Each structure stands twice: as structure tokens, then as C-alpha cells.
Amino acid sequence: MFEFLFKGLIRDKSRSLLPVIVVSLGVSLSVFFVGYIEGMMGDMVDQNARFGTGHMKVMTREYVKNIAQKPLDLSILEAGKVIQELDKSYPEVDWVKRFNFGGILDVPDENGQTKTQGIAGGMAFDMTEGNSDLRRLNIANNIVEGRMPNGPFEMLLGQGLAKRMNVKIGDTITYFGSTMDGSMSFQNFTYVGAVQFGLSVMDDKTFLIDIKDAEQILDMEDAVQEIYGYLPNDIYDDQAIEEIKNTYNASFAESDDEYAPQMLALRDQNGLSTMLDMVNTMSSAFTFFFIIAMSIVLWNTGLLGGLRRYTEFGIRIAIGESKRDIYKSLLLESVIVGVIGSVFGTILGLILTFYLQEVGIDMSDTLGNSNVLFSNVIRAKVVPTQFWIGFFPGVMATFLGALLSGRGIFKRQTSELFNELGV
Amino acid sequence: MQNHINMNTNNIIEIQNVTKRFPVGETEFTALSNINLKIQKGEFTGLIGPSGSGKTTLLNLIGALDIPSEGEILISGKNVAVKSDAESALLRNEHIGFIFQSYNLLPVYSIFENVEFPLLLQKKSKAERKEAVMQALDWVGLSDIANKKPSQISGGQAQRVAIARSIVKKPDIVLADEPTANLDSTNAYKIMDILKKLNEELGITFMFSSHDSKVIEYLRRVITLEDGKVKNDETK
Ligand SMILES: Nc1ncnc2c1ncn2[C@@H]1O[C@H](COP(=O)(O)OP(=O)(O)OP(=O)(O)O)[C@@H](O)[C@H]1O
Numbered sequence: 001m002f003e004f005l006f007k008g009l010i011r012d013k014s015r016s017l018l019p020v021i022v023v024s025l026g027v028s029l030s031v032f033f034v035g036y037i038e039g040m041m042g043d044m045v046d047q048n049a050r051f052g053t054g055h056m057k058v059m060t061r062e063y064v065k066n067i068a069q070k071p072l073d074l075s076i077l078e079a080g081k082v083i084q085e086l087d088k089s090y091p092e093v094d095w096v097k098r099f100n101f102g103g104i105l106d107v108p109d110e111n112g113q114t115k116t117q118g119i120a121g122g123m124a125f126d127m128t129e130g131n132s133d134l135r136r137l138n139i140a141n142n143i144v145e146g147r148m149p150n151g152p153f154e155m156l157l158g159q160g161l162a163k164r165m166n167v168k169i170g171d172t173i174t175y176f177g178s179t180m181d182g183s184m185s186f187q188n189f190t191y192v193g194a195v196q197f198g199l200s201v202m203d204d205k206t207f208l209i210d211i212k213d214a215e216q217i218l219d220m221e222d223a224v225q226e227i228y229g230y231l232p233n234d235i236y237d238d239q240a241i242e243e244i245k246n247t248y249n250a251s252f253a254e255s256d257d258e259y260a261p262q263m264l265a266l267r268d269q270n271g272l273s274t275m276l277d278m279v280n281t282m283s284s285a286f287t288f289f290f291i292i293a294m295s296i297v298l299w300n301t302g303l304l305g306g307l308r309r310y311t312e313f314g315i316r317i318a319i320g321e322s323k324r325d326i327y328k329s330l331l332l333e334s335v336i337v338g339v340i341g342s343v344f345g346t347i348l349g350l351i352l353t354f355y356l357q358e359v360g361i362d363m364s365d366t367l368g369n370s371n372v373l374f375s376n377v378i379r380a381k382v383v384p385t386q387f388w389i390g391f392f393p394g395v396m397a398t399f400l401g402a403l404l405s406g407r408g409i410f411k412r413q414t415s416e417l418f419n420e421l422g423v
Numbered sequence: 424m425q426n427h428i429n430m431n432t433n434n435i436i437e438i439q440n441v442t443k444r445f446p447v448g449e450t451e452f453t454a455l456s457n458i459n460l461k462i463q464k465g466e467f468t469g470l471i472g473p474s475g476s477g478k479t480t481l482l483n484l485i486g487a488l489d490i491p492s493e494g495e496i497l498i499s500g501k502n503v504a505v506k507s508d509a510e511s512a513l514l515r516n517e518h519i520g521f522i523f524q525s526y527n528l529l530p531v532y533s534i535f536e537n538v539e540f541p542l543l544l545q546k547k548s549k550a551e552r553k554e555a556v557m558q559a560l561d562w563v564g565l566s567d568i569a570n571k572k573p574s575q576i577s578g579g580q581a582q583r584v585a586i587a588r589s590i591v592k593k594p595d596i597v598l599a600d601e602p603t604a605n606l607d608s609t610n611a612y613k614i615m616d617i618l619k620k621l622n623e624e625l626g627i628t629f630m631f632s633s634h635d636s637k638v639i640e641y642l643r644r645v646i647t648l649e650d651g652k653v654k655n656d657e658t659k
């Protein structure tokens with residue numbers, strides 16, 4: 001009997017192929033949608049992690065209390081030792097030094113008089129050849145004019161700032177600021193290139209220098225403002241981060257030194273926790289509604305599939321099949337169609353997501369000229385959820401469709417099924 | 424298999440005070456009113472009468488596809504109206520064959536598979552099925568087209584396949600609702616010859632509904648319905 005039903009299913013394309021295609025498409029869209037949302041989320045997290053927060057960040061306790069001001073005078077002393085211990089305890093994590101500080105940039109004319117001047121935010125990282133931050137921040141690929149610094153006291157400007165300061169490659173820029181302990185500091189830099197961040201706040205206000213230059217002008221030879229930590233391959237993992245943070249902070253629990261190191265997770269910074277939670281909730285809600293919408297479409301497919309077949313059911317009833325058995329066979333068919341369609345759809349959706357995950361990353365190369373750090377490139381990310389989520393609309397909805405349309409077998413009088421035979 | 428058939432009576436079908444009403448909008452339409460009939464085993468009987476007189480309705484009631492509003496229908500002494508869905512399905516499956524005006528073959532299955540279907544429901548073995556199907560096709564003279572699809576054969580052939588399907592399980596009763604209405608006279612006579620032979624040689628009870636004089640020629644008993652009532656009942 002099963003064989004008989006299966007034969008019918010395979011031979012009748014409108015009962016097998018067509019619904020399988022519809023289910024596959026619906027499922028692949030749902031699966032892809034999840035990957036797309038995850039990709040967008042991941043992008044947001046990555047951008048924050050790279051520039052602002054790291055996956056986690058070590059500072060002094062006092063610094064953490066005043067974190068919004070980024071107070072240099074509350075920086076970590078004996079930075080080398082702190083980093084060494086971090087490397088020992090968490091060797092899988094990449095620990096890097098970063099500085100963020102303010103100052104005045106002054107471009108003198110040929111007579112040494114101020115030509116242009118502006119307040120700017122400096123960011124320093126290790127620009128040594130082969131350093132991980134060099135790859136991570138990917139500045140080299142986003143230089144619109146000039147080159148990366150490769151000697152002492154060379155400076156990059158955000159492209160908006162460079163324009164405002166009206167500088168040419170090779171011009172001298174004088175930095176005025178204060179050292180860690182508050183004394184006055186100034187230093188001449190050579191302007192070597194402009195960077196396009198793709199985010200106007202950064203383009204208009206940021207300058208970049210090497211970490212060794214920063215240590216010198218801020219008088220922080222063995223001190224560091226913030227130590228950023230990144231998980232292997234820079235892949236964000238909420239739980240792993242939370243664990244590292246907790247064990248690390250626990251190891252200083254006994255200490256009452258207000259300058260003892262303290263670790264914050266990405267979540268703990270810049271209100272990212274609420275934002276992440278909100279985006280999470282929103283993406284869950286979007287995904288939910290999308291799945292519901294897809295379910296309605298697929299439910300209708302199942303419904304029509306059943307309605308179309310009342311004639312056949314009439315014949316089968318006359319021959320002596322019970323309504324119950326017919327109903328069961330209709331449901332079984334819908335599950336077969338649903339599962340096959342969901343498998344194909346999931347594979348298709350995953351391929352689509354994977355494609356966008358890979359190509360999305362290389363988008364700037366593909367598009368050539370649009371070298372921006374914070375790009376709105378469409379990106380997707382393959383996540384475990386995608387392996388099962390499609391089965392909800394795929395199997396459940398087709399099944400529900402069949403469940404409802406099949407009820408007509410019972411609701412109608414059998415003779416009415418016959419009247420639909422076109423007798 | 425035959426155990427619930429009451430063999431003490433010769434009345435294979437007994438219709439007692441049957442009335443059938445259909446809901447039409449707010450009101451009801453009486454399609455059959457107070458019908459009383461007895462059909463004996465081995466009869467070759469037809470319901471005739473104008474369109475709308477209730478012939479199909481009565482056949483559907485006999486086949487337990489529908490239940491009477493009032494009265495009882497006994498098949499071999501058992502009331503079919505009180506049967507559950509599964510029981511009435513079993514009754515049809517084991518004892519009643521149907522032939523329709525439009526042949527109602529399942530289009531995706533071969534001729535062989537169409538005829539085989541009732542036996543699958545009876546969970547017969549493959550060998551038994553094959554033998555019975557080939558025998559039934561032999562009865563209607565179509566053994567050679569067993570592997571064709573319904574779309575590849577003529578109307579006359581399709582109706583013969585439908586006959587093979589209705590008799591493959593060796594039923595007690597075959598209900599035939601205007602079996603010749605879509606056929607030319609050559610095919611109509613051919614069909615009636617086959618059915619008559621099945622009646623005589625296998626002892627199957629036949630109950631027709633028809634307007635067709637060619638069918639009426641063959642009938643041994645003619646029951647005339649008019650406005651849902653038996654107007655005349657005549658045995659030749
Ligand atoms: N399901 C139904 N609902 C409402 N009315 C119905 C239904 N089935 C049949 N009828 C009505 O019952 C009456 C008898 O119908 P039936 O089909 O039995 O006639 P018939 O004698 O077979 O006619 P024909 O020769 O046209 O086949 C008709 O008036 C028909 O409209």
C-alpha cells in the first residue's frame with residue numbers, strides 16, 4: 001500500500017515535484033534570512049571589536065570607573081608584566097596594546113606660523129610589519145592617498161580630517177597634548193597618508209600613529225592605556241569571553257589595589273549589551289515573523305494540494321478505503337514532501353549563505369574602488385540554527401496545510417465528494 | 424470474510440421506509456421519500472426515471488456512501504447506516520463494487536495498478552493480486568493492455584477497466600450508475616454483454632441506474648423512480 005501511494009506521489013508531478021520546489025524555495029529563503037541577520041549582527045560586533053572594545057579589554061579599576069574619559073593618568077603600569085601574565089593564562093587569546101588620546105594638531109606654514117589647526121582623536125596600535133593588529137584593522141587597504149607609516153613619527157589622518165587640515169603628503173604636523181602625568185607634550189610628525197574609514201565621525205576626527213611613537217609622546221614607555229584581547233581568528237564567542245573575563249577578574253578579587261587590572265567584555269562596553277540584546281530580540285522577532293509568513297505560504301500549498309484531490313479521494317472511498325486511512329496517507333505524503341523539500345531548501349539556503357559569507361568579505365576587492373572599513377556590504381554568516389530552522393516552515397506548515405485541507409474529507413458527505421467527480 | 428453476511432435470507436438488499444433529504448440553503452430538499460424495495464441475490468435490476476428522480480441518491484445510500492435521513496438499508500440483513508466510517512469502508516471493500524458514468528480511473532496508475540488497488544486494500548499477497556487482476560482483465564477482454572495508462576486507452580476500454588476493478592475482489596453487489604452514458608452503442612452493448620455474463624457466471628447482483636434503452640433491454644427487473652418515489656416496479 002505504501003509502495004502504491006509512493007508510486008502515485010512520484011508519478012504525479014503536481015503532487016511531488018511542484019510542492020517540493022515550493023517548499024525548497026520557502027525553506028531556503030527562511031534559512032538564508034537567518035544567516036543574513038546573523039551576518040549583519042556579526043558585522044556590527046566585529047566593527048566594535050576591532051576599533052572600540054576588543055572582544056575583551058583590560059584596564060585598571062580606576063580607569064574602568066572613568067572609562068568614558070579615557071583617562072591616561074589611570075593607565076596600567078608595568079604593562080609588559082600584565083601582558084606576559086595574560087599570554088600565559090590565555091595563550092589562545094591575542095593580546096594587543098592600544099591607545100586612544102586627544103590632542104591638537106597644528107600644520108605650520110613655511111614660516112613656522114600656524115596654517116591650520118584642529119582638535120583630533122589619536123589612535124595608536126602596533127604597526128610593526130606582521131603584527132596582528134595590522135591585519136585586523138586592515139588600514140593598509142583603506143588608504144586613499146599616500147602609504148602606511150614605516151618609520152618613526154609618521155602619521156595617518158582620516159580623509160575628512162586631512163582635507164580640513166589642508167595637508168599634502170610629506171607635510172609636517174605638530175601634535176600638542178599632555179603626557180600620562182599631565183605635563184605638556186609636543187612632537188612633529190610627517191603626514192604620510194589619508195585613510196577612509198567609511199564612518200564620518202572617524203574620517204573627520206581621527207589620526208593614527210604607531211604604538212612606539214605614542215608611548216614616547218605620552219611618556220608611557222612601560223605603561224598601557226588599554227589591552228585588547230581577541231579570540232582565535234577574531235571569531236566572537238559570547239560565552240568564551242564571559243568565562244575568560246570571570247576567571248581573570250576572580251584572580252584579582254582579593255586585591256584592594258584600585259589600580260589592579262580589570263577585564264571588561266565587549267558586552268560591558270559602550271552600552272553594547274543592551275544593543276546586542278535588542279538586536280538579538282529584534283532578529284529573533286524578524287526571524288519568527290518571516291518563518292510565520294513562509295509557513296502561511298507553504299500551508300496554502302499543502303491546502304491546495306489536498307483540495308485538488310477530492311476526486312481521487314472519492315474514488316478511493318468508493319473502492320473501500322476508509323476516510324481515516326485516506327487522511328493518514330495525505331498527511332504522510334505531506335510529511336514526505338515537507339522533509340524532502342526542507343532538506344533541499346536547507347542545503348540551498350546554506351549554500352546561498354555561505355556564498356555571501358565568503359563573497360561578502362571580499363566585496364571591497366570585488367567592487368575595487370570602494371575601500372571602506374565600515375562598509376554596508378551584504379554579509380551573511382552560516383550558523384547552526386540554519387541547519388534545523390527551515391524544517392519548521394518546511395515540514396510543519398505543509399503538514400498543517402494537509403491536516404486542514406484533509407479535514408474536508410470528513411466534513412463533506414461522501415456523496416458530495418462524488419459530485420465533484422464531475423459525474 | 425463472509426462471516427457477517429446473513430445467508431438465511433435471499434434479500435441481499437432491503438430498503439425499508441427510506442427517505443433522504445438534502446439541506447438546500449435554509450430549507451431541505453427531499454430527494455427520496457419513503458422508499459421500500461427488496462433486491463434478491465443474483466438480480467439484474469435497474470433504476471430508471473427522469474433526471475433528478477433520485478437514482479444516484481439511492482445507489483449512494485445502498486453503497487453506504489451516504490446515510491438515509493429516515494429508514495433503514497440492510498445489506499445481507501445488516502443495517503449499513505449505523506456502521507462507522509471504517510466499517511462501511513470495509514463493507515464496500517469486500518462486498519460492493521462501483522461503476523460510474525465517467526470511468527474514474529486513477530490517472531497516474533497503470534491499468535493493472537488501477538484494477539489491483541481494491542486488492543491492496545484487502546492486503547492480498549502479490550501473487551494473489553496478480554492472478555486476480557489478470558483474471559478480471561481477462562473477463563473484460565483487456566489482458567493485453569495491462570501496462571497502459573488510462574490516458575492511452577479509449578472510453579469503451581476505460582469503462583471495461585472500471586468493470587474489472589469493480590469485480591476483481593469478487594463482490595456480492597455491483598452498483599452501476601449510468602455505465603453506458605458516455606459510450607457509443609457498440610461499446611454500450613459490449614459492456615452490457617460483459618456485465619450480463621458476470622451476473623450469470625459469477626452470480627454477482629447488479630443494480631443499475633440508467634436512462635439508456637440499451638441498458639433497459641438487458642434488465643430483468645425495472646424500477647421506475649419519479650420525484651423520489653417508486654412509481655413502478657416490474658419484473659420481466
Ligand atoms: N448533495 C446534494 N445536495 C443537495 N441536493 C442534492 C444532492 N445530491 C442530489 N441532490 C438532489 O437530489 C435530487 C436527486 O438527485 P440524483 O442525483 O439522485 O438524481 P438522478 O436521478 O441520479 O438524476 P440524473 O439522471 O441526472 O443522474 C436532485 O434534484 C438533486 O439536485
Ligand SMILES: [Mg+2]
Nearest residue numbers: 478479480632
Ligand atoms: Mg444520477
